[in-house]
Amino acid sequence: MTQVVLAAVLGLLFALGTFLILRRDVVRVVWGVSIISQAANVYLVTMGGLSGQAPVLGHDGGHPVACTVPDAGAGCITDPLVQALVLTAIVIGFGTTAFALVLTYRLYEEHGTLDLGEVTVE
Amino acid sequence: MSADLAVSTSHVVVAPMLAALATAVATLATRRYGDVQRVLSLLGIGAYGAFVVLLTGTVLSGGTLTYQLSAWPAPFGITLVADALAVFMLSLAALVTVAILAYSVAYVGDQGQRVSYHPLFHFMLLGVSGSFLTGDVFNLFVWFEVMLMPSYVFVVFYSGPRHTAAALQYTVLNLVGSALMLVAIGGLYATTGTLNMADLARRLADPAAFGIDPAPVLGLSAILFIVFALKAGIVPFQFWVPPAYRAAPAPISAFLAGVTKKVGVYAIVRLYFTVFAVGAVEGGLGLPGLSGGSFLAFFGPVLFLMALASMLVGGIGAVSRDNLDDVFAYSSIGQVGFIVLPLGVVATVGDHSLGAPVTDLQVLGIVAALVYSLNHAVAKSLLFMVSGAVHDIAGTIELDRLGGITTRYPVLAGSFFVGSLALIGIPPLSGFFGKLLVFDTGGRALAAGAPGAGLALAGALVGAIFTIAYLSRTWTKAFWGGVTPVVENGTRSVVLVAVVAALALVVVAIGIGFDPVYSFAESAAEAALDTEAYVDAVDPEVVTHE
Numbered sequence: 001m002t003q004v005v006l007a008a009v010l011g012l013l014f015a016l017g018t019f020l021i022l023r024r025d026v027v028r029v030v031w032g033v034s035i036i037s038q039a040a041n042v043y044l045v046t047m048g049g050l051s052g053q054a055p056v057l058g059h060d061g062g063h064p065v066a067c068t069v070p071d072a073g074a075g076c077i078t079d080p081l082v083q084a085l086v087l088t089a090i091v092i093g094f095g096t097t098a099f100a101l102v103l104t105y106r107l108y109e110e111h112g113t114l115d116l117g118e119v120t121v122e
Numbered sequence: 123m124s125a126d127l128a129v130s131t132s133h134v135v136v137a138p139m140l141a142a143l144a145t146a147v148a149t150l151a152t153r154r155y156g157d158v159q160r161v162l163s164l165l166g167i168g169a170y171g172a173f174v175v176l177l178t179g180t181v182l183s184g185g186t187l188t189y190q191l192s193a194w195p196a197p198f199g200i201t202l203v204a205d206a207l208a209v210f211m212l213s214l215a216a217l218v219t220v221a222i223l224a225y226s227v228a229y230v231g232d233q234g235q236r237v238s239y240h241p242l243f244h245f246m247l248l249g250v251s252g253s254f255l256t257g258d259v260f261n262l263f264v265w266f267e268v269m270l271m272p273s274y275v276f277v278v279f280y281s282g283p284r285h286t287a288a289a290l291q292y293t294v295l296n297l298v299g300s301a302l303m304l305v306a307i308g309g310l311y312a313t314t315g316t317l318n319m320a321d322l323a324r325r326l327a328d329p330a331a332f333g334i335d336p337a338p339v340l341g342l343s344a345i346l347f348i349v350f351a352l353k354a355g356i357v358p359f360q361f362w363v364p365p366a367y368r369a370a371p372a373p374i375s376a377f378l379a380g381v382t383k384k385v386g387v388y389a390i391v392r393l394y395f396t397v398f399a400v401g402a403v404e405g406g407l408g409l410p411g412l413s414g415g416s417f418l419a420f421f422g423p424v425l426f427l428m429a430l431a432s433m434l435v436g437g438i439g440a441v442s443r444d445n446l447d448d449v450f451a452y453s454s455i456g457q458v459g460f461i462v463l464p465l466g467v468v469a470t471v472g473d474h475s476l477g478a479p480v481t482d483l484q485v486l487g488i489v490a491a492l493v494y495s496l497n498h499a500v501a502k503s504l505l506f507m508v509s510g511a512v513h514d515i516a517g518t519i520e521l522d523r524l525g526g527i528t529t530r531y532p533v534l535a536g537s538f539f540v541g542s543l544a545l546i547g548i549p550p551l552s553g554f555f556g557k558l559l560v561f562d563t564g565g566r567a568l569a570a571g572a573p574g575a576g577l578a579l580a581g582a583l584v585g586a587i588f589t590i591a592y593l594s595r596t597w598t599k600a601f602w603g604g605v606t607p608v609v610e611n612g613t614r615s616v617v618l619v620a621v622v623a624a625l626a627l628v629v630v631a632i633g634i635g636f637d638p639v640y641s642f643a644e645s646a647a648e649a650a651l652d653t654e655a656y657v658d659a660v661d662p663e664v665v666t667h668e
Contacts, residue, residue, distance in 0.1 A: 040301040088260075100294070106278065
């Protein structure tokens with residue numbers, strides 16, 4: 001059940017992000033980009049498996065096996081590696097979002113508008 | 123740590139990256155003292171070049187080196203791998219960036235240099251070097267970000283209306299690319315259980331033993347491929363190239379076209395020819411028009427078509443542009459087609475599975491791509507820096523307002539001439555061998571009966587004719603003819619012209635002394651195709667569980 005709900009939420013997040021990126025308002029485009037990168041982060045977490053136990057060494061008394069390993073069996077743990085990956089990705093996303101917002105402000109200063117229809121590259 | 127866990131850590135592998143990182147920090151700390159900062163920056167790039175030479179010498183004489191971070195054995199720790207392919211790309215980057223930085227010191231305004239130019243330049247170089255050296259897919263994502271962040275700032279460096287608009291487009295596109303890359307990497311981890319490239323190759327070669335279904339891996343590697351194609355600016359992911367190259371300062375356009383683009387090319391060669399090449403979907407791909415079940419049976423035709431489209435779009439675009447930067451930017455799109463074309467041709471030739479003997483034709487295709495990359499890196503950075511020097515003299519790069527540069531500035535015009543001839547492929551310049559190897563790959567593939575080889579030859583010929591057309595048009599409009607007022611009244615900077623002329627000499631030197639370059643590229647190509655040696659060098663531990 002959790003899988004189905006999460007898959008649906010992920011699909012919605014990616015759809016919403018794509019919709020916002022295609023808008024003419026620059027701020028919405030930046031929103032869209034952040035939503036897509038957050039959706040990618042949530043997706044990464046789900047890649048570690050949702051059904052396992054907390055990844056604490058010796059939690060189950062035995063030799064822990066990650067649920068991502070084939071034939072892991074019932075007592076498997078949720079893969080903790082993906083969470084380390086997501087932490088890195090969140091930090092990078094934080095920096096890029098800040099930059100994108102500053103860039104939006106500079107764009108507004110230079111063009112006097114946030115409507116992409118009036119902002120031309122040439 | 124017990125003896126059986128002892129892992130190889132050669133510190134020389136990280137030396138170039140440490141040089142770039144230390145210089146970035148040092149130039150940031152000395153930003154108030156302009157002269158000190160410039161000297162440190164130049165010393166830093168010198169150290170970077172020296173370490174790359176040292177690393178290249180060590181790898182070419184002693185074989186592949188690995189660096190396991192904190193002596194954690196692969197696949198648990200972060201692995202850096204310096205094999206012949208990685209050091210070839212590093213040498214390319216070092217050669218071009220030394221010239222670009224020397225040029226930048228004279229080209230970029232005082233204020234710009236003090237605030238951010240030097241630290242960002244070295245951070246970008248750090249990201250590029252990390253991407254070439256890493257042996258871990260997620261680590262590759264991190265180095266990509268390290269490389270991209272400074273490039274966003276460089277595109278908006280002059281922060282005028284045109285620059286902010288171009289930077290917004292460039293940034294948003296690459297952020298979406300990064301999200302796609304994360305999705306692909308997460309999926310690869312979930313389906314294969316590893317992020318280490320060597321471990322990934324070993325598992326894909328024997329999917330049943332590791333409980334891997336190859337079909338989703340193929341799909342995820344295709345998503346990853348989009349990201350690399352975006353970085354390399356291959357059609358249909360090329361549209362960000364002209365505005366970004368035009369907005370960035372001239373030396374940075376040289377960096378982006380010469381070096382950053384090659385990171386995308388490198389990633390395609392490393393991941394799709396070393397790692398994913400060993401994968402195969404049992405019972406065929408089941409896609410219309412594609413035969414065979416290996417991953418490269420899918421990526422070969424894709425690369426092939428994208429290369430043909432790039433050559434056409436780049437060529438047609440460049441012929442009709444009216445300023446130097448746009449011509450060179452579209453030319454970059456076309457030239458990347460020439461780099462990718464031999465890859466597409468040889469991808470479907472022969473057997474790429476683990477342990478299969480590597481054929482001469484496969485090696486030739488990769489050599490062609492690498493030699494062409496080297497030629498494009500040097501010649502295109504030269505042309506972008508000529509454009510910068512012209513802007514410095516005349517205050518414009520519009521073809522209509524330029525003319526008579528040959529009369530007033532013969533050295534500058536001569537350097538442009540050498541760079542153009544190298545792109546066109548006239549002997550004895552570096553570009554001749556690049557073109558020759560591309561056509562040789564096509565010809566031999568045709569003789570071996572590879573599908574589409576005739577089309578590849580025809581496409582390369584059309585692309586070459588376009589190259590001649592747009593470069594001679596630029597030459598006649600901007601460099602020949604009567605001296606226009608803007609050219610007449612300008613003054614040149616000796617340093618800018620000297621750097622450009624030095625690069626022109628490098629183009630000639632690579633062409634005349636091509637033999638060592640060829641053998642270097644050949645060992646790089648063999649390293650790219652020898653998955654078994656790559657896996658052995660990294661030596662990922664076999665994870666067992668009860």
